[in-house]
Amino acid sequence: MELASEASIRITGISHDGEGVGRLDDGRVVFVAGALPGETVAIENIQKEKKRLVASLKAIHQAHPERVQPPCPVYDRCGGCQLQHASAGLQGDLKTLQVRDAVSRIGHLDTPVLPTLTMANPWRYRNKGIFHVNEASGQARLGFYSARSHDFVPASGCLLFSNQVNTLLEDLEERITATGRAGHIRKVMVRESKATGDLMLAFITEDQAFRLPKLVEGLIADYPALTSVWHNVLTNPRLATGRAWHHLAGRENIQDAIGHLTVSLSPASFFQVNNLQAQVLYDEVRARAGLTGQDHILDLYGGIGTIGLYLADRAGRLTGVESVGEASRDAKANAQALGLTNTHFVTAKAEAWLPRYLKDQSRPDLTIVDPPRKGLDPRLVDTLIQAAIPRMIYVSCNPATLARDLKSFQAQGYQPGPIQPVDLFSQTAHVECVVLITRK
Numbered sequence: 001m002e003l004a005s006e007a008s009i010r011i012t013g014i015s016h017d018g019e020g021v022g023r024l025d026d027g028r029v030v031f032v033a034g035a036l037p038g039e040t041v042a043i044e045n046i047q048k049e050k051k052r053l054v055a056s057l058k059a060i061h062q063a064h065p066e067r068v069q070p071p072c073p074v075y076d077r078c079g080g081c082q083l084q085h086a087s088a089g090l091q092g093d094l095k096t097l098q099v100r101d102a103v104s105r106i107g108h109l110d111t112p113v114l115p116t117l118t119m120a121n122p123w124r125y126r127n128k129g130i131f132h133v134n135e136a137s138g139q140a141r142l143g144f145y146s147a148r149s150h151d152f153v154p155a156s157g158c159l160l161f162s163n164q165v166n167t168l169l170e171d172l173e174e175r176i177t178a179t180g181r182a183g184h185i186r187k188v189m190v191r192e193s194k195a196t197g198d199l200m201l202a203f204i205t206e207d208q209a210f211r212l213p214k215l216v217e218g219l220i221a222d223y224p225a226l227t228s229v230w231h232n233v234l235t236n237p238r239l240a241t242g243r244a245w246h247h248l249a250g251r252e253n254i255q256d257a258i259g260h261l262t263v264s265l266s267p268a269s270f271f272q273v274n275n276l277q278a279q280v281l282y283d284e285v286r287a288r289a290g291l292t293g294q295d296h297i298l299d300l301y302g303g304i305g306t307i308g309l310y311l312a313d314r315a316g317r318l319t320g321v322e323s324v325g326e327a328s329r330d331a332k333a334n335a336q337a338l339g340l341t342n343t344h345f346v347t348a349k350a351e352a353w354l355p356r357y358l359k360d361q362s363r364p365d366l367t368i369v370d371p372p373r374k375g376l377d378p379r380l381v382d383t384l385i386q387a388a389i390p391r392m393i394y395v396s397c398n399p400a401t402l403a404r405d406l407k408s409f410q411a412q413g414y415q416p417g418p419i420q421p422v423d424l425f426s427q428t429a430h431v432e433c434v435v436l437i438t439r440k
């Protein structure tokens with residue numbers, strides 16, 4: 001439904017999706033992609049989208065002094081980045097604002113939010129990407145979808161990936177086209193080790209079998225850096241990848257590193273997408289951990305064990321809990337490779353596992369939680385509170401659910417310390433946060 005054609009407004013805030021936020025003359029809030037706080041802009045196509053008003057940016061009357069020209073040629077169409085029109089410094093300030101807004105508006109908390117730790121060089125940092133395969137007039141292209149749509153945008157040459165990955169993607173477009181069977185492949189996943197330069201590639205299809213073995217043989221022969229190739233079967237289109245992984249060629253795992261920690265990971269395992277900033281994030285965890293060398297650390301939502309293993313030199317004992325079996329197995333292998341004997345990794349849902357564990361084990365000295373965007377399961381929050389867990393470090397990739405969960409902890413006698421945002425996702429609206437939560 002279109003409500004008014006045009007208006008001129010002042011942008012006063014930033015949404016969690018990176019849109020500028022302002023008000024129409026009648027006081028209603030409107031979200032404008034591409035507009036920055038402090039700017040005066042002309043907007044058009046003011047429409048209701050779900051429960052909010054959105055508008056297109058028509059012209060900028062007064063630009064933010066740190067507005068920059070987005071370097072990506074498809075930025076206005078691609079849904080991957082939202083903040084390329086802001087300088088790197090301004091992106092950090094906007095993320096700090098986003099976190100402050102979530103903490104006060106959703107959490108109703110006065111917890112301080114520290115300035116966001118940003119990257120010195122905020123480009124070509126991503127170590128993983130999932131690209132849609134699109135076929136038009138017989139030519140296969142790899143790319144992303146526009147924001148909130150299935151409009152395909154070609155993305156070979158993406159500035160968040162290395163030249164090596166972009167070269168592979170461009171060549172892959174030609175090779176997939178040459179098979180004449182582009183429709184067989186829905187997506188491809190690429191992982192690049194920032195430590196070794198090795199590449200892992202996965203072809204994602206709806207079919208149970210992968211039917212282009214010659215494509216794999218050719219790639220392995222021509223790309224020495226391509227050390228691992230997989231097939232993933234995706235039957236639920238709402239997911240990024242399916243549960244079934246079949247090994248096609250090369251090694252099963254790829255090695256990568258976060259700071260001093262070298263790890264091995266399989267294709268199904270979660271790994272922070274930005275190695276350099278993951279180290280900054282983990283150092284922030286370490287700075288809050290207050291470890292004595294004897295402590296028992298519980299690393300919930302542990303992935304391949306990286307946070308716990310990063311701290312293991314200062315721990316007496318480490319228990320990791322992760323719901324994806326492949327990731328837990330990687331965690332065990334990683335601990336073994338490091339020669340650690342004081343670690344234990346469990347495949348389980350943290351909310352189901354913790355109550356059972358606490359029945360016959362003493363409370364951990366430090367509990368780390370690092371959930372996906374939906375935040376902590378309410379049952380886990382209840383268990384942590386009931387057990388009077390003394391010290392927790394919450395690592396979050398979603399300020400809104402972090403604020404919601406902090407509110408629950410604060411209401412039950414916990415004190416969140418200052419929140420440290422870390423920018424692991426430069427050019428996008430996403431931000432990671434670390435906070436220590438102690439029992440009063």
Ligand SMILES: C[S@@+](CC[C@H](N)C(=O)[O-])C[C@H]1O[C@@H](n2cnc3c(N)ncnc32)[C@H](O)[C@@H]1O
Nearest residue numbers: 270272301302303322323324349350370371372
């Ligand atoms: C944001 S990642 C963090 C992983 C790890 N801490 C790191 O820094 O790489 C969240 C992890 O939680 C896992 N996960 C999701 N739901 C879970 C649950 N209910 N219980 C345990 N782990 C879960 C995911 O598979 C994923 O590996």
